[in-house]
Amino acid sequence: MRYGAATALDGVSVSVRAGEMVALIGANGAGKTTLVNTVCGILRPAAGELRTSGRLALVPEGRHLFGPLTVDDNLRLGAWRDRKNRDTGHIYQLLPELVPLRKQVAGRLSGGQQQMVALGRALMGRPDVLVIDEMSLGLAPRVVENLAGHLRQRHAEGLAVLLIEQNARLALDLCSRAYVLEAGRVVAEGPSAELAGSTEVATAYLGLES
Numbered sequence: 001m002r003y004g005a006a007t008a009l010d011g012v013s014v015s016v017r018a019g020e021m022v023a024l025i026g027a028n029g030a031g032k033t034t035l036v037n038t039v040c041g042i043l044r045p046a047a048g049e050l051r052t053s054g055r056l057a058l059v060p061e062g063r064h065l066f067g068p069l070t071v072d073d074n075l076r077l078g079a080w081r082d083r084k085n086r087d088t089g090h091i092y093q094l095l096p097e098l099v100p101l102r103k104q105v106a107g108r109l110s111g112g113q114q115q116m117v118a119l120g121r122a123l124m125g126r127p128d129v130l131v132i133d134e135m136s137l138g139l140a141p142r143v144v145e146n147l148a149g150h151l152r153q154r155h156a157e158g159l160a161v162l163l164i165e166q167n168a169r170l171a172l173d174l175c176s177r178a179y180v181l182e183a184g185r186v187v188a189e190g191p192s193a194e195l196a197g198s199t200e201v202a203t204a205y206l207g208l209e210s
């Protein structure tokens with residue numbers, strides 16, 4: 001994947017199998033968002049191949065909610081392609097924290113509440129694979145733990161997840177497998193337990209130049 005003359009991703013190969021929860025970690029500028037946007041079809045790569053089966057939904061970095069709209073309207077937009085499935089009831093069952101917020105304007109919610117809405121909106125599309133870009137960014141530990149709990153539950157029900165995180169500890173804790181991205185290349189990959197003590201992860205986690 002290139003931005004003009006600059007190569008942002010080079011020879012990167014990443015896979016997420018059905019029902020698997022995989023982390024992609026790396027320091028600022030490593031290429032995580034570029035990879036997510038390529039996987040989701042927002043960016044077109046110069047070369048390479050993307051193979052998917054099932055539905056894919058994205059929780060984008062920065063949430064990108066529709067600020068003036070209510071929580072319920074934001075959720076409904078998650079199923080804009082699917083007229084028959086715009087009932088938001090199942091999302092309130094999955095994420096009961098949203099029930100008292102349903103008529104509130106999304107732009108006035110806290111960061112954690114907004115991330116919950118972004119998660120709910122993505123789940124409205126009944127995805128098989130959920131791609132989450134920087135879930136924990138700017139959120140308090142307790143809020144992050146709550147979101148992580150919801151992800152674990154959805155995963156236990158069969159949802160596959162590609163989790164992009166700067167917080168490597170959180171990512172390795174949640175996911176069984178991980179890739180470490182550095183300057184547009186995968187520099188390490190494997191089971192999270194193995195990567196937890198590696199130098200590549202320390203570099204990605206601390207955001208140091210290697």
Ligand SMILES: Nc1ncnc2c1ncn2[C@@H]1O[C@H](COP(=O)(O)OP(=O)(O)OP(=O)(O)O)[C@@H](O)[C@H]1O
Nearest residue numbers: 003006008026027028029030031032033034035166
């Ligand atoms: N629209 C763009 N035009 C040109 N270069 C870009 C563009 N978006 C990103 N880049 C460059 O591509 C590289 C990868 O950026 P990317 O945003 O994918 O990294 P990241 O790992 O998601 O970083 P962060 O954790 O800070 O979000 C960086 O060098 C960045 O400057």
